[in-house]
Amino acid sequence: MDPNSGVGERSTVDLSVNAGHTDVGRLDALARPVDVALERAQTVGVRHAHHLNSAGSALPTVAVVDEVIAHLRREQSEGGYEAAAAVAGRVEELYATAARLLGARPEEIALSDSASTGLRLIVDALRVDATSRILVSRSTYVSHALHLLSLAHETGAELIVLPSAADGGVDLDELARQLTGGPRDIVCVAQVPTSSGLVEPVREIGVLTRESGALYLLDATQSVGHLRVDVDEIGCDALVTTGRKFLRAPRGTGLAYLRGSFLERLAPVAPDVRGAIWTGAREWSLSPTARRFETWESSVAGRLGLAVALNQLLDRGIDATEAYLTSTGALLRHGLAAIDRVTVQDPPASRSGLVTFTIDGISSETVTRRLAVRGVRTVSVPASHGQWDLGLRGVPAVVRASVHVYNNDADHDALLGAVAEIARETGR
CATH class of the missing domain: 3.40.640.10 (Type I PLP-dependent aspartate aminotransferase-like (Major domain))
Structure with a gap:
């Protein structure tokens, strides 16, 4: 998969998360002032992988x-x-x-x-x-x-x-x-x-x-x-x-x-x-x-x-940044929820660019490793990092994907495609 592919034309499709509804479309079709192509041009790391680990450590700009x-x-x-x-x-x-x-x-x-x-x-x-x-x-x-x-x-x-x-x-x-x-x-x-x-x-x-x-x-x-x-x-x-x-x-x-x-x-x-x-x-x-x-x-x-x-x-503007990250997170949750054997673990009040999920029958750590082999960078968060949350919910670990303004359709598709492939392999 080419991390730089998938940059499409902008349109006026609206995806509102905080207004209480979500119209799901393509990332690059969202009405937004964030110039994703420019952000990617300023970010060397997007050339090497689909980096979906901003909540761990985001990719810095060249400057x-x-x-x-x-x-x-x-x-x-x-x-x-x-x-x-x-x-x-x-x-x-x-x-x-x-x-x-x-x-x-x-x-x-x-x-x-x-x-x-x-x-x-x-x-x-x-x-x-x-x-x-x-x-x-x-x-x-x-x-x-x-x-x-x-x-x-x-x-x-x-x-x-x-x-x-x-x-x-x-x-x-x-x-x-x-x-x-x-x-x-x-x-x-x-x-x-x-x-x-x-x-x-x-x-x-x-x-x-x-x-x-x-x-x-x-x-x-x-x-x-x-x-x-x-x-x-x-x-x-x-x-x-x-x-x-x-x-x-x-x-x-x-x-x-x-x-x-x-x-x-x-x-x-x-x-x-x-x-x-x-x-x-x-x-x-x-x-x-x-x-x-x-x-x-x-x-x-x-x-x-x-x-x-x-x-x-x-x-860039914090309001524009928030709108893009929360909308992108909503798209990922929607896409992951549609994949068989995948459970989105985020609670209802999740309106951010962090998305957590599990795949039935396979540990989150293994999922993260298999995603990395496919050029998709996420992280496994164990219950030992959140005993009052994951521990009390009885979830041993989750895979966490977290987006930023340099993530585009190619990153979105790479994650969903790789997760679907791993889920199918596990279910055989």
Whole structure:
């Protein structure tokens, strides 16, 4: 199969996911402002395979990679500190760019090496104790879940896994009943999990947490760069995300948002010279901004690549990006559901570009390997990465396909054709 084939003419066919109906057509027939051909021209990886693993690590553009390599060359010739000083102004601009994307202020942005690191630092700064109540969604990612389980075990804090409603999202009525009022309640939600295409009702959760005075931490690892995310509309106190997924930035990059009023109550457990000043033998002062959570050492090259990726997203438009990814996800679910022996595992509230499925009689890991042999890149997500979701549903693992703006009809057809072939072989 040629990964570059299947680019057809555009038409005005409408495919609306969020309006509650889905008219299924060709990917390249969708009415959209995203120029898929241009995105593919800027993405080397599409020449080598049908890459449907953006929720793992998306394909960066040529410009992102060139930016990273150019700075590494500069470090090679000038030295790391000297090269960093030369681009300090450009790194500084990154805070404003990230703030623009999230609807925040630059001083509310901190940079990190990953979403998991950012979330861990924020939770640790809360100084959870036996009076704390941590309310989490079933969609919680494994690394965050393990951190919270460890904290609850060590401190005696109450950890409550919120049930899901019929559509798969957090049961809002149960959340409202569980909230006791005040900041001892800490609500942690993953907007889009690793284990399905679910989109949690994050704005409705924000309304409930604001009314009760609870703290609200949002894991937006799979949503920033994928869906429109505005921190004021959502009402979260903190948000974390990573660069390597839907932002199409280098690995080892990430960022966090901390609402100004929330930041005032947080002190890092391990202050670093980047975010604090040692003012006396036993005194220190913290940065008044979210940078109090940053560390001195970082990949400057990676952050320059992140800046390029964010600007490319803003130039393309997040609304256009969301419309294309959610529509493409809907097409894949429809196509997979029509294949004999294939079960789409996404709950009803799955309106994203992540699609999960299983094939009867064959493990998801084996399916992923067989797809890879056919040039289709997906990933197998085991229950050990989502025990509160897949584990409680009794699903040992799923195959996850996740799309981006460089995916076209050829990628869609390659996945469906390969899955159908594997399902037929298994059923013989």
